[in-house]
Amino acid sequence: MPDRILSGASDYLAAERTFLAWIRTGLALMGFGFVVARFGLFLQALLGGRMSLDSHSCGLSFWFGTALIVAGVAVNVVSTWSHIHLVRALRAGEFSAGPSRMAVAVALLLAALGLAMAAYLLSVRQPSRQENTMNPTPSSSNGIVTLDSSHSVDQTVRKLETMLESKGIKLFIVIDHSGEAQHAGMQMRNTKLLIFGNPKAGTPLMIASPTLAIDLPLKLLVWEDASGKTRISYNDPAYLQQRHGLPPELVQNIAAAAMLAAEGAK
Numbered sequence: 470m471p472d473r474i475l476s477g478a479s480d481y482l483a484a485e486r487t488f489l490a491w492i493r494t495g496l497a498l499m500g501f502g503f504v505v506a507r508f509g510l511f512l513q514a515l516l517g518g519r520m521s522l523d524s525h526s527c528g529l530s531f532w533f534g535t536a537l538i539v540a541g542v543a544v545n546v547v548s549t550w551s552h553i554h555l556v557r558a559l560r561a562g563e564f565s566a567g568p569s570r571m572a573v574a575v576a577l578l579l580a581a582l583g584l585a586m587a588a589y590l591l592s593v594r595q596p597s598r599q600e601n602t603m604n605p606t607p608s609s610s611n612g613i614v615t616l617d618s619s620h621s622v623d624q625t626v627r628k629l630e631t632m633l634e635s636k637g638i639k640l641f642i643v644i645d646h647s648g649e650a651q652h653a654g655m656q657m658r659n660t661k662l663l664i665f666g667n668p669k670a671g672t673p674l675m676i677a678s679p680t681l682a683i684d685l686p687l688k689l690l691v692w693e694d695a696s697g698k699t700r701i702s703y704n705d706p707a708y709l710q711q712r713h714g715l716p717p718e719l720v721q722n723i724a725a726a727a728m729l730a731a732e733g734a735k
Contacts, residue, residue, distance in 0.1 A: 705727075
């Protein structure tokens with residue numbers, strides 16, 4: 470029977486240092502997992518989405534982050550068990566050195582998650598400057614989105630009128646604010662407001678949230694800024710949803726303004 474190897478204080482201290490190192494690794498995995506899970510918010514802002522404190526993570530980043538957090542918890546649990554087992558082996562003089570299975574498992578897990586995250590990021594195409602123009606964020610917390618149009622105010626209005634007619638959306642009226650100002654003896658840059666809608670789409674919205682009638686029918690404001698640039702402004706659908714407590718499944722019914730503005734600005 471082979472002689473048992475007696476362990477000294479240095480062996481126990483080395484085992485404790487290893488245990489603490491694994492605890493730090495587990496905490497780092499959990500912290501990094503939280504950052505990755507919330508990475509969806511940053512990605513939304515990067516792609517021109519709206520970011521707020523009550524926003525939820527989007528896409529696969531939530532699952533990648535959750536996997537890392539779970540891995541961190543598992544590392545702490547397994548390292549605790551391994552440390553207890555190692556101390557017992559040192560006391561019994563039965564310790565045998567070998568590769569750390571947990572270290573190999575963690576390394577392989579991180580490699581797999583890293584490859585998956587890289588593939589996910591490569592699948593998300595970074596928007597061009599034009600796309601950023603077509604999908605901007607509201608300029609302030611008032612929920613107004615403004616796009617740059619490639620045409621004059623009158624050309625943009627005519628284009629929008631044609632689009633509304635082709636899509637079967639009723640144009641109720643075009644209010645010429647600048648024209649009315651001129652009739653009143655005042656000067657105002659070219660500004661026109663299109664009011665349009667579809668009762669089949671708008672009625673369920675007002676039934677679900679009666680106060681939404683304040684902001685319906687939908688509107689597109691085509692105006693000229695101080696530099697002579699034509700702009701298109703509309704109410705952000707997400708803002709209207711939050712303002713009136715609209716059910717998420719009905720938001721698409723008020724998304725027409727955003728789609729028309731983006732097409733009309735080209």
